[in-house]
Amino acid sequence: MKAVLFANTDWYLYNFRRSLALSLRRAGYDVLLISPEGSYGSKLRDMGLRWEPLPMQRRSLNLLRELALLWYLVRLLRRERPTIVHGFTIKCAVYGSLAARIAGIPARVNAVAGMGYVFTSTQWKARLLRPIVSGLLRLALGGKGARLILQNADDVELFKRAGLVDPRHIRLIRGSGVDCEKFARVSAKTLDGERPRVLLACRLLWDKGVDEYVTAARRLRKHGRAIDALLAGTSDPGNPAAIPESTVQRWVEEGAITWLGHVDDMTSLLASVHVVVLPSYREGLPRSLVEAAACGLPLITTDVPGCREVVSDGMDGLLIPVKDSDALASAIQRLQNDPLLAHRLGHAARIKARTQFDERIVIQRTMDVYAELCHPLKQSATNTQARRLSH
Structure with missing residues (x-):
């Protein structure tokens, strides 16, 4: 055949x-x-x-x-x-x-x-x-x-x-x-006393919630919250919703985010961060969240189709309203304030990834x-x- x-x-x-x-x-x-x-x-x-x-x-x-x-x-x-x-x-x-x-x-x-x-x-x-x-x-x-x-x-x-x-x-x-066994070898970093490294890994499209992520990072810094906001991914010129690379460069020059560009070794990147977010407007089923879940990382994503298949609010991650940068900032701050909650959510996310999305x-x-x-x-x-x- x-x-x-x-x-x-x-x-x-x-x-x-x-x-x-x-x-x-x-x-x-x-x-x-x-x-x-x-x-x-x-x-x-x-x-x-x-x-x-x-x-x-x-x-x-x-x-x-x-x-x-x-x-x-x-x-x-x-x-x-x-x-x-x-x-x-x-x-x-x-x-x-x-x-x-x-x-x-x-x-x-x-x-x-x-x-x-x-x-x-x-x-x-x-x-x-x-x-x-x-x-x-x-x-x-x-x-x-x-x-x-x-x-x-x-x-x-x-x-x-x-x-x-x-x-x-x-x-x-x-x-x-997702090859959950490969990602399960990652030991998730804990938030105890460390400067939080937050990651959004996606194609650079407006409907992935990248603008909301940048706005949330700005708000946290304005209120004295020291975080490293990482953005991994490249623009997709074949998609009408693509974010111009010049816009991303302006965010970098402003100091709002650190742009990593395309990353082949996601295992090593996920091993270096504390929290993974995806404030998307709608998904099929987001692979980036499943990979992060398989690593035992706490997840923050939007309460929209696809994303809520991976995250059940308060059980294996946090759900926030779509297009709400304030809610995203508050969720990041909540995990920063409560390392035990972050650990519990990450542990539950790892189990869910292995049993449902392998x-x-x-x-x-x-x-x-x-x-x-x-x-x-x-x-x-x-x-x-x-x-x-x-x-």
Whole structure:
């Protein structure tokens, strides 16, 4: 059997789906990874994985260019004849599924991590595209041979209410998976008497709550709270919500934050901080929080879809209202004032990460979806047996 994994960046494939690709290969699949050209394609190839670049521009609205991309995908799939096509993010879900239907590929899986710019932004361009993208999603995600993987319960309900896909074809799999054993080797730093090192690790997008983070850091310093506010990540020029690098540089020059840029070794970075925050406006299921949780670090995040899947307020982290820099500053101050609370939350977060978000769990559930489509008779028998055992 052959599986094609399609994402909008090779960075995404390398950082979020290489473990899935390697697991599929060990299970006997011939795996092809496709994405726009990038520097991570060679890293995937160095791991023995097959990767091909696509002539795809993420922000393109040129109809002829987009039709050319769709036809390119159709020809690629007709050449490869995969058993299953698995698309990640909304654009790849639409294009990959449409191309697969045209090429006659029987099984289509799409993983949508969050609703994306078109559905979350209030900009006129997003509002204009929303009904068009909704229609394309209904067309692309339909059919008996299609399954939609969503990462949080809120998105499941949203897709059901919007009528974008047959509810029977939705599968809830929380996140893309994290190697919790690797991060569990980190000994979380305690806040006892130390100057707090607070970290926000994300793509530099406005809707990740970066501005609220900077404002919270300013407020804490104004009130005499000495903290090191760290920001890890780079701008994403392919996303309309990208923060200009010049803006980040101004924050650095002001002394509000320390900008680390892109960080490959997240394990070492997480071992050096006391608290991890993510004041995002909406997520699928944020990997940065799960990695921090696996390290036993206390978490502060917003009470929004995706984030509240990882954090239960007061149990394994703190939840704050969205777009509320004052609440973020108060939460950081609360952990600084109460090291025992910070330790308790971090310990609970580590347990939750290992039992719910470990990559072995996510990969197995994803492969179960593949089996459901590729081996329907075998899967039906397995489901029947499971129902008998449950009675």
